[in-house]
Amino acid sequence: MLKLCVLVSGGGTNLQAIIDRISDGTILNTEIIGVISNNRNAFALERARKHGIPAICVSPKDYENRELFYQALLETVDQIAPDFIVLAGFLVAIPTSMVKKYQRRMINIHPSLIPAFCGVGYYGLRVHEAVLARGVKITGATVHFVDEGTDTGEILMQKAVEVLAGDTPEVLQRRVMEEAEWKILPKIIAMVANGELEIGEKK
């Protein structure tokens, strides 16, 4: 059984996609054993609770400084003791200590075709605004391992999505989610669960 911990900050539609693909048997031998958010009001936490998944908030607001927050975050993840961590719209830079500890055991979904429109400052709607401003005709989403950089880890899967005339950032964001994010994120998890993608440090 692959034990997953999902880290979220917002609406949690990617979390929902994982829950749904586990429920309908597309992802086998997998259980979400914990959902953690930095944001107490994240709707993603409610989605988790609704499905009987332990949902925990670790908010930076409850800690004196960043260091203590990071320590609490890592301790919370360690207590859950997952095999694999999924960042599904988690808007917190992962501390190096955690990256090291979970090398090749932590993935992120980014709403563009990396290396385009990624890195510091490219998150949420900003990505899609930049795509529209540049006028590219193809965008998409990327699942990658998390390393010390921002969106720099090994790319695992990508899916292209067309940019259409008249798109607003919101419309494009929705299309990228529907056509790419909600598909490739569950797909990678299924591959890990099936042993088709090796995780953990390379021997």
Ligand code: GRF
């Ligand atoms: C998604 O666009 C994801 O790619 C990005 O943040 C957004 C999260 O959306 N990293 P949701 O919370 O899964 O609905």
